[in-house]
Amino acid sequence: MRRAVCPGSFDPITNGHLDIIARASKLYDVVHVAVMINMSKKGLFEIEERIDLIRQVTREFGNVEVESFHGLLVDFCKERDIPAIVKGLRAVSDFDYELQMAQMNNGLSGVETLFVPTNPAYSFLSSSLVKEVASWGGDIAHLVPPVVLEALNKRLTKG
Numbered sequence: 644m645r646r647a648v649c650p651g652s653f654d655p656i657t658n659g660h661l662d663i664i665a666r667a668s669k670l671y672d673v674v675h676v677a678v679m680i681n682m683s684k685k686g687l688f689e690i691e692e693r694i695d696l697i698r699q700v701t702r703e704f705g706n707v708e709v710e711s712f713h714g715l716l717v718d719f720c721k722e723r724d725i726p727a728i729v730k731g732l733r734a735v736s737d738f739d740y741e742l743q744m745a746q747m748n749n750g751l752s753g754v755e756t757l758f759v760p761t762n763p764a765y766s767f768l769s770s771s772l773v774k775e776v777a778s779w780g781g782d783i784a785h786l787v788p789p790v791v792l793e794a795l796n797k798r799l800t801k802g
Contacts, residue, residue, distance in 0.1 A: 649675070765786075
């Protein structure tokens with residue numbers, strides 16, 4: 644069985660993330676979406692909320708498993724016998740950092756990294772940018788799945 648992981652913080656998941664996950668789900672039998680737990684950062688959404696949103700928007704693929712992880716991604720991969728990491732690249736600036744990570748991960752464990760160029764429609768997109776635009780009342784409906792838009796609007800109006 645061919646397995647891969649798409650890691651990230653997904654705070655929140657965007658259409659750019661979803662595009663990469665969807666494409667990976669066509670290449671692999673099982674795609675694990677690993678939601679990173681960063682204890683030093685306070686996210687807009689709690690980890691369980693992110694996992695729930697991701698499960699909702701990836702349900703249609705049928706081969707996506709979503710869970711959280713803390714620590715080294717290569718340990719997550721070893722524990723689940725996952726030989727490949729799938730990462731989206733938005734720009735050349737992403738490549739510099741991601742190449743270093745890919746080489747480190749391979750050196751630590753032999754896990755390979757597959758780089759997928761982002762759909763040009765999402766080349767500027769990040770969760771941080773989505774949150775910032777949404778917090779100022781900007782229209783982000785075309786940048787996130789409807790369920791995420793609803794969750795963002797609820798969270799930001801709670802203030």
